[in-house]
Amino acid sequence: MSTEPLTAERILEATEEVLRRHGPAKATVVDVARQLGVSHGSVYRHFRTKSALREAVTKRWLDRTTRELSSIADDEPKDAEASLRAWLAGLFEAKRRKAGDDPQLFATYEVLLAENSEVVEEHITELVAQIEQIVHWGVERGQFTALGPDAQVARAVFDATSRFHDPAYAPQWLKPEILVEFEAVVDLVLGGLRLLDRS
Amino acid sequence: MSTEPLTAERILEATEEVLRRHGPAKATVVDVARQLGVSHGSVYRHFRTKSALREAVTKRWLDRTTRELSSIADDEPKDAEASLRAWLAGLFEAKRRKAGDDPQLFATYEVLLAENSEVVEEHITELVAQIEQIVHWGVERGQFTALGPDAQVARAVFDATSRFHDPAYAPQWLKPEILVEFEAVVDLVLGGLRLLDRS
Numbered sequence: 001m002s003t004e005p006l007t008a009e010r011i012l013e014a015t016e017e018v019l020r021r022h023g024p025a026k027a028t029v030v031d032v033a034r035q036l037g038v039s040h041g042s043v044y045r046h047f048r049t050k051s052a053l054r055e056a057v058t059k060r061w062l063d064r065t066t067r068e069l070s071s072i073a074d075d076e077p078k079d080a081e082a083s084l085r086a087w088l089a090g091l092f093e094a095k096r097r098k099a100g101d102d103p104q105l106f107a108t109y110e111v112l113l114a115e116n117s118e119v120v121e122e123h124i125t126e127l128v129a130q131i132e133q134i135v136h137w138g139v140e141r142g143q144f145t146a147l148g149p150d151a152q153v154a155r156a157v158f159d160a161t162s163r164f165h166d167p168a169y170a171p172q173w174l175k176p177e178i179l180v181e182f183e184a185v186v187d188l189v190l191g192g193l194r195l196l197d198r199s
Numbered sequence: 200m201s202t203e204p205l206t207a208e209r210i211l212e213a214t215e216e217v218l219r220r221h222g223p224a225k226a227t228v229v230d231v232a233r234q235l236g237v238s239h240g241s242v243y244r245h246f247r248t249k250s251a252l253r254e255a256v257t258k259r260w261l262d263r264t265t266r267e268l269s270s271i272a273d274d275e276p277k278d279a280e281a282s283l284r285a286w287l288a289g290l291f292e293a294k295r296r297k298a299g300d301d302p303q304l305f306a307t308y309e310v311l312l313a314e315n316s317e318v319v320e321e322h323i324t325e326l327v328a329q330i331e332q333i334v335h336w337g338v339e340r341g342q343f344t345a346l347g348p349d350a351q352v353a354r355a356v357f358d359a360t361s362r363f364h365d366p367a368y369a370p371q372w373l374k375p376e377i378l379v380e381f382e383a384v385v386d387l388v389l390g391g392l393r394l395l396d397r398s
Contacts, residue, residue, distance in 0.1 A: 147386050156383035160359040168367050184355035187346050192390030 006038055008046050008056070015057045020104060024111040029053065055119055058112040062123040065094045066130070073130035080138030081190055084157070087134060088186055091127070092164040099170040110167055128154050138193065145195040153193070160189050205237055207245050207255070214256045219303060223310040228252065254318055257311040261322040264293045265329070272329035279337025280389055283356070286333060287385055290326070291363040298369040309366055327353050337392065344394040352392070359388050 004010065014035040018027045029050050033040040047053035069090050077083035099106045113120050132154035138144030147153050163169050164182050172178060203209065213234040217226045228249050232239040246252035268289050276282035298305045312319050331353035337343030346352050362368050363381050371377060 145390070147390060148383060152379070152383050153387070155380060156387045159362045159380060160384050160387055163358045163361050180351070181354060181358060184347060184351050185359050188352070188355045188359055188388055188391040191344070191346060191392070192387040 006036065006042055006046070010036065011043055011046050011053070012057050012060050015053055016061070016105070019057070019108045019112075020102070024054075024108050051115075054112055055116050058109065058116045059119050059123075061109055061112075062119065065091070065098075066123065066126050068094055069127070069130055073133045077134065077137055080134055080141060080143045081194065084131070084134045084138070084193070085186060085190060087130065088157075088161055088164075088189075089182075092161075092182055095165050095167070095170075096173045099167070099173055106167070106170065113167065124158070128158050131157050135193070142195055144193045147192065157189055157193075161185060205235065205241055205245070209235065210242055210245050210252070211256050211259050214252055215260070215304070218256070218307045218311075219301070223253075223307050250314075253311055254315050257308065257315045258318050258322075260308055260311075261318065264290070264297075265322065265325050267293055268326070268329055272332045276333065276336055279333055279340060279342045280393065283330070283333045283337070283392070284385060284389060286329065287356075287360055287363075287388075288381075291360075291381055294364050294366070294369075295372045298366070298372055305366070305369065312366065323357070327357050330356050334392070342394055343392045346391065356388055356392075360384060 011032065015027075015032050018031045018035055021027075022031060029043055030040050032053070033043045036043070043053070047056060069087055072083060072087045072090055075083070098109075128151070132150050135144060135154050135157070136150045139146050139150065147156075158165075161182075163172070164178075164185070210231065214226075214231050217230045217234055220226075221230060228242050228246075229239050231252070232242045235242070242252070246255060268286055271282060271286045271289055274282070297308075327350070331349050334343060334353050334356070335349045338345045338349065346355075357364075360381075362371070363377075363384070
């Protein structure tokens with residue numbers, strides 16, 4: 001069907017398409033091979049089991065968000081507070097987009113997330129590391145107070161904003177007041193970080 | 200079986216016991232009546248439908264927590280920060296106790312919560328109102344900064360601590376590091392509220 005070489009990326013693209021169409025319970029490796037016009041053996045040469053394939057497609061989906069946000073976290077910020085605010089808004093925006101633009105695919109990935117908890121844990125670790133980077137700069141520049149070790153503070157920022165990135169809350173992201181509630185939590189969290197005259 | 204008058208409270212006690220024993224899918228009003236040694240007609244005189252009974256038992260379960268915490272929220276505090284800290288710790292402790300002491304009953308109530316979202320919404324409103332009371336005192340006494348309207352700030356405090364009271368996170372409450380993570384979020388949130396020289 002195609003003369004392009006069969007790369008892992010092409011297989012993962014096809015897998016996502018098959019998952020969207022058949023749902024996570026029914027999608028098979030044979031469906032993926034058929035979609036690509038190759039034998040299922042060729043797919044297995046890249047991904048040795050069906051569960052390895054499902055794990056890889058889940059990781060790819062999560063990595064898209066991590067990559068989008070890394071540009072904010074990697075840019076050494078002049079204003080750590082503005083940077084963290086942009087990062088948190090970016091995360092919420094990315095998650096809401098995923099949930100809202102293609103609810104069926106989102107539901108599919110919710111099933112995959114539940115079966116690949118290690119991939120999810122790694123994803124969370126990467127996101128928290130990005131926050132940690134911003135917190136670190138903020139503390140170094142004297143813009144943030146050091147409430148504790150950077151990693152612990154970063155985890156607290158992530159946890160405190162769970163309602164705005166944990167897919168379990170996705171149904172609430174459609175509520176009209178959700179953005180006001182998001183801003184209120186971000187104000188609270190950033191207020192806690194801001195370095196003031198703590199005499 | 201008993202000469203005590205058949206009160207709503209006795210029916211609800213028996214309902215909880217029946218739910219614990221049979222699970223939420225199988226428990227019936229006839230089981231509740233049998234447990235009390237009365238006719239099911241007598242139960243229906245207090246609760247007109249099975250779903251009204253399930254709703255009432257859910258509300259009773261949630262109200263236990265609200266009542267426990269109200270003693271902290273109602274006591275006009277000298278130190279709003281200490282008071283809010285005690286309230287948040289009390290909420291987390293009450294939820295962890297419910298989840299940990301009787302996991303089967305907790306799982307049962309998770310099913311009931313999903314079925315009775317209005318009762319859950321009311322419960323959340325009551326809890327947020329208790330936080331609001333503490334925030335209000337804190338602002339009035341000049342201990343808390345007014346980040347926004349009290350009700351909105353209270354909701355932000357509730358949202359920021361979701362991971363430590365939303366039953367969806369109950370499996371995480373068993374992690375050894377959970378108390379450290381809780382304290383880190385509380386420090387962050389209280390740091391955001393603390394009134395300092397914001398010059």
